[in-house]
Amino acid sequence: MFWHLNGKASKKDDMLALNFKIAVRNIRKNPGFSLINIGGLAIGLASCLMLLLYVNYEWGYDKQFKDxxxxxxxxxxxxxxxxxxxxxxxxxxxxxxxxxxxxxxxxxxxxxxxxxxxxxxxxxxxxxxxxxxxxxxxxxxxxxxxxxxxxxxxxxxxxxxxxxxxxxxxxxxxxxxxxxxxxxxxxxxxxxxxxxxxxxxxxxxxxxxxxxxxxxxxxxxxxxxxxxxxxxxxxxxxxxxxxxxxxxxxxxxxxxxxxxxxxxxxxxxxxxxxxLYDQFNNGQLVGGRIDQVRLFFFLAFCVLLIASINYMNLSTARSEKRAREVGVRKALGSSQRSLISQFLMESLLLSFLAMIIAVALIELTLPYFNGLLEIVITINYHSPLFWCFLLALVFVTGILAGCYPAFYLSSFTPVKVLKGFTNIGQGSLSIRKLLVVFQFSLSIVMIIGATIVYSQIQYMKNKPLGFDKNNLVQLDLEGEFANPNKVEILKAALKNEGVIVSATEYSADFTANGGSITGAFNWPGKGVKDEYIVGYRSVGYDFVKTIGATVMSGADFSRHLSSDTASGVLINQAAVKMMALKQPVGTPISWGTQKLKIIGVVNDYNNVTVTQKAEATVFYYSPQKSKTLLLRLSPSHPLNAAVQSINKISRQLNPAYPPGLKYVSEGMEQKIKSEKLLGVLSNIFGSFAIVISCLGLLGLALYMAEQRKREISIRKVLGADLKSILLLLNKDFIKLVLISNVIAIPIAYILLTNWLKTYDYKVSTGSLWPYFMASGISLTIAVLTISMQSFKVAKANPVDALKYE
Incomplete structure (x- = not known):
């Protein structure tokens, strides 16, 4: 009994060893094909791994704590x-x-x-x-x-x-x-x-x-x-x-x-x-960064799927060359099951080699990736879980990529292939075309997505903010500058130097998220039971002038109108709308027990967010409660010289505190950090998806060329020119890419329209140029990819294909 079991085990081991040897032999025998296949899988696995590392990093937020x-x-x-x-x-x-x-x-x-x-x-x-x-x-x-x-x-x-x-x-x-x-x-x-x-x-x-x-x-x-x-x-x-x-x-x-x-x-x-879950609407959780994390997880799956489809197409493209091998092995007694295991062994071996290259690529690019996203992702090579995950990914990729070629190639009938049956795989051609359409559709969705994301980022970067962020800097009011009199000395010194044109105090960091809010404001027409939340900020003289905003009506806080300043407030347009004031200037309002009067209306500017509309805000004069000094630099003064002068005078007046000048423009750049991250990742991995898809298209082109080489040779003998042959070979592939565009464009439109719903300020998804550009890119790349193979076939000597006919 024991001998019988050991005999079975030994036979199984011998079979695995034989399949491994055959797989290695086929890889070595076809180095060009193997290189393309391994390269496509390596890029796909590297992209998938990098995205999954990022997803794991985001998913791991705060999970380090024990309880x-x-x-x-x-x-x-x-x-x-x-x-x-x-x-x-x-x-x-x-x-x-x-x-x-x-x-x-x-x-x-x-x-x-x-x-x-x-x-x-x-x-x-x-x-x-x-x-x-x-x-x-x-x-x-x-x-x-x-x-x-x-x-x-x-x-x-x-x-x-x-x-x-x-x-x-x-x-x-x-x-x-x-x-x-x-x-x-x-x-x-x-x-x-x-x-x-x-x-x-x-x-x-x-x-x-x-x-x-x-x-x-x-x-x-x-x-x-x-x-x-x-x-x-x-x-x-x-x-x-x-x-x-x-x-x-x-x-x-x-x-x-x-x-x-x-x-x-x-x-x-x-x-x-x-x-990850930080967005609420009317008291209900509606999402947050988790939506972006899910998107990247889906993107990782898509890139891996595209790489696997690429392997299927390249493997089945060599069907005629492998057909005789299958026929001989079946004639010698090999079962379909053993042939399936052999082809899966090849796929797993290629997947393993691709994973080695993928890990090497990640090691080379991870520092750049971390620097680009301003994060710290590390790989723990001592973790058994990491190695188990890698092996599982190799296995899943190998099976996913190799299952279709294995079942397809092992199904050939020995009699037909050994008699020289030349129409092998005709029935599977439609499946291969379907895979290419699916592959290219995913890639086109990624191209359109990357284009719209980039357009949205550029729109937010260039959209008028309602104030002038350029040549605007801020300085913390601390130490000696906690004294308003010292701040006035600083302002005067900087104006005398010609460094600034105006300055004003502000309640806190000008670009910081959030701010003070209250429900204690009352105004004419507000009901006793009405509840409204209004933001409030303390400012100094020349506030609107310094930030480069616009007084829509009334006046800014000014030394020339100091009598109005003590009891006066500025409000923005959002506050005017919320209070339903037809003639806001001069309207009396109250803040708790304090009686105030609106002296001016400032436009709705965006300094807290560039994606959402400005909230209703009241500005009141109180330099002593302000923590920041905003400085409008003189455009006629060189920037570096201006900064040096501010730092020098600041040290003289406030020697205990090192000056920490901040550029408002840099703070505003941080407002679109999440969108920039999405843009970078969609551009990088969308490009990889296109490269891998082109390899898949190349696989189909190789297959078609193999199937039609006799037809092309006969056409050439009968007088067909190079142009007509290239047109004949390319038109079927162009149809596939056009079908891919027809499928991808509505899907991309729906996905991107839903994504843009979270923005008050956004580009239109109805603009046609992103879709035309994606179609143009996909068609151009497809034609170039196919033409390389088509030209080779069209230029071939017809004698080589017809000499045995």
Missing amino acids: IDRIYFAQLNLKLGDNIITLQATPNELAAAAAQEIPGIELAARVSDEENKLFSYEQHKIKLAFNYVDPSFLQIFDYAFLKGDPATALKQPNSVVLSASAAKKLFGDQDPIGKSLVWDNRKPLTVTAVIADPPKNQSMQFEALQTWAFHDQEYPGEINAGWGSINCSTIFKLKKDADFSAADASLRKLIKGHQEDTQMEVFLFPYSKFQ
């Missing part, structure tokens, strides 16, 4: 009339109240918006991005502590936790624990811990963490501001046995239990989804 399945972000639904807006900001009171009143919550922590301040140690002075957090924050997230104890790191108000890179900048090789540094050139902090730099694919990126107790020292007015003070994010960690539904239901009722007339409702949202 991520129990960590939730609090989202706030705010009802405004018939609409609901969803905010990440929550009331200051929420964390403590929820931890005390909801049994399922184990820990709660507040997190402030990111701030930038000067941190100094001896001669080292650097600005660090930091957040204020509750001490429980370090119990919710298990950051990798290099030094210090998470249980005590934020126990004292003046404690600070540094990232490894920040500690290196400040202290070099010294041990930072217990050392004192100066915060904002005025308050001492003690370093209590150092943690590893957060990976790039974590939502919270910071260089330092400070205590919420320190925040209360800096912003004492927010301590007892009540439930209306929406100034932080709130993060919860549920208990292991907690019921999510019960905890969420309790949280939704919490604010109403403390403030009966509230329009706010807070709900739990998984922290692991925070980065």
